[in-house]
Amino acid sequence: MSELAGLRALVTGGASGIGLATARLLAARGAQVAVLDLDPSGARPPLLGFTADVADDASVRSGVAAALEALGGLDVLVNNAGIGAAGTVEDNDDEQWHRVLDVNVVGMVRVTRAALPALRASAHASIVNTCSIAATAGLPQRALYSASKGAVLSLTLAMAADHVREGIRVNCVNPGTADTPWVGRLLDAADDPEAERAALNARQPMGRLVGADEVAAAVAYLASPAAGSVTGASLAVDGGMQGLRLRPEGR
Numbered sequence: 192m193s194e195l196a197g198l199r200a201l202v203t204g205g206a207s208g209i210g211l212a213t214a215r216l217l218a219a220r221g222a223q224v225a226v227l228d229l230d231p232s233g234a235r236p237p238l239l240g241f242t243a244d245v246a247d248d249a250s251v252r253s254g255v256a257a258a259l260e261a262l263g264g265l266d267v268l269v270n271n272a273g274i275g276a277a278g279t280v281e282d283n284d285d286e287q288w289h290r291v292l293d294v295n296v297v298g299m300v301r302v303t304r305a306a307l308p309a310l311r312a313s314a315h316a317s318i319v320n321t322c323s324i325a326a327t328a329g330l331p332q333r334a335l336y337s338a339s340k341g342a343v344l345s346l347t348l349a350m351a352a353d354h355v356r357e358g359i360r361v362n363c364v365n366p367g368t369a370d371t372p373w374v375g376r377l378l379d380a381a382d383d384p385e386a387e388r389a390a391l392n393a394r395q396p397m398g399r400l401v402g403a404d405e406v407a408a409a410v411a412y413l414a415s416p417a418a419g420s421v422t423g424a425s426l427a428v429d430g431g432m433q434g435l436r437l438r439p440e441g442r
Contacts, residue, residue, distance in 0.1 A: 193220060193221035194220055194221065194415050194416065195217060195220040195221040195222040195267075195411070195414070195415060196220075196221030197221070198221070198222045198223070198266040198267055198315060199222065199223045199225075199262040199263065199264055199265050199266050199267070200214075200222045200223070200224045200225070200265075200266065200267035200268070200269065201224075201226075201227065201258050201262070201265055201267070201268050201269065201302075201306065202217070202224060202225070202227070202269040202271055203226075203228070203243070203245060203269065203270055203271050203272035203298075203302055204227075204228055204245075204271040204272030204273060204321075205224075205226030205227065205228055205231075205238070205269070205271065206226055206228035206230060206232065206233035206234045206240065207228075207233050207371075208369075208372050208403055209271060209321060209369060209371060209403045209406045210226070210228070210269070210272070210321075211234065211403075212403035212404050212406065212407040213269055213271060213406070213407040213410045214226050214234060214238050214269075215238070215407070216404070216407040216408065216410075216411050217267070217269075217410075217411055217414065218237050218238060220411060222267065223237075223239075223262050224237070224238050224239065225238070225239040225240075225258035225261060225262055226238050226240050226241065227241050227242075227243040227245075227251075227254045227255070227258060227302070228240065228241075228242070228243070228272070229243075229244055239258065239261050239262070241254045241257050241258045241261075242254060243255070245272045245294055245298030245299075245301055245302055246290075246293050246294050246297075246298060248301050251298075251302055251305050252305050255302065255305040255306055256305070259309050264309055264312060264313065265306055265309035265310055265313060265316075266310070266313040266314075266316060266317065267315075267316075267317050267318075267319070268302065268303065268306045268310060268317070268318045268319070269318075269319045269320075269321070269410055269414065270298075270302055270318065270319070270320045270321065271321040272294065272298055273294060273295045273298070273321060273339075274294050274295065275291075275336055275373050276291050276333075276335040276336045276339075277332050277333065278332055278333075278334065278335065279332060279334050280334045280335075282334075283335045287335065288335055291339050292338070292339050292342070295336075295339035295340065295342075295343065296339055296342045296343060296346065299320055299346065303350065307354075307359075310359050311357055311358075311359070313358075314358075315416060315419075316358055316359040316360065317359070317360045317362075317413065317414045317415075317418075318350065318354075318359060318360070318361045318362070319361075319362055319363065319364065319414050320343055320346070320361070320362070320363040320364075321343075321363065321364055321366070321406075321410075322340050322343045322344050322364060322365045322366075322425060323336070323337075323340040323343075323365055323366060324365050324366065324367045324368075324427065324429045324433055325340045325341075326340040326341045326343065326344040326365060326425075327365060327427075327433055328433060343363065344363060344365075344425060347361055347362065347423070347425065348423050351422045352423065355422055355423075360413075360418070360419075360421065360422040361422055361423065362413045362422060362423065362424045362426065363424075363425045364406055364409045364410055364413065364425070364426050365425050365426065365427045365428065365429060365433070366401050366406045366428050366429060367395050367400075367401045367427075367428065367429030367430050367432045367433075368391045368394075368401065369400060369401040369402070369403055369406060370400040370401065370402055370403065371403055374391075374400070378391075388400075394432065395432045396430055396431035396432060396435040396437050397430035397431055398430075400430075401428055401430055405428055406428050409426050409428045413426060
């Protein structure tokens with residue numbers, strides 16, 4: 192498949208998990224792809240790796256500039272970098288609240304701000320933000336993370352409105368619980384990892400975790416010319432978690 196041939200893409204947090212799956216898929220479909228990450232070593236050729244910390248504006252501007260020079264411009268920005276947090280509102284101190292919101296929300300702002308001049312010069316400009324089912328469903332023990340992803344959903348809509356007349360489309364994907372290294376670390380830290388994995392599987396109507404490749408496929412669609420009339424949208428990739436209400440089995 193080569194529907195992205197000739198396009199240049201930048202993926203933040205692109206050296207592992209959903210970001211790496213996305214970068215690889217965009218490249219497989221013909222795009223030139225650069226990755227920004229704290230440790231870009233996981234992004235192997237044909238991916239181009241650059242170091243950047245989305246929590247630091249100077250680092251972002253330097254990393255984006257280096258990536259754009261290597262790519263020769265930019266058509267697609269995937270704002271994927273983010274961190275997690277567990278707990279209720281009682282469990283995370285102010286410092287952690289500031290840190291997660293700074294990375295998950297302001298980090299997207301920093302990268303987008305640095306990339307906008309190049310996107311304005313593109314004939315096919317698209318931004319895809321990685322949001323979460325946590326933005327639209329009340330999940331236990333995820334107060335801080337949910338607040339950050341709720342902000343990402345609203346930010347996506349505002350960006351779409353601000354830039355639609357510049358020819359820049361802005362959308363987001365809302366993954367359910369995905370089988371990624373971060374979720375793996377959460378499971379490893381649980382008292383009973385097997386029971387915790389079973390519970391996470393069970394809360395998604397399809398009965399399993401979402402695959403990183405499945406989220407990547409949604410990102411690739413929103414980034415592609417096939418989605419040329421799609422902006423301000425959120426695409427759930429959550430095994431039916433957002434909209435389905437199943438009766439218990441056997442009833």
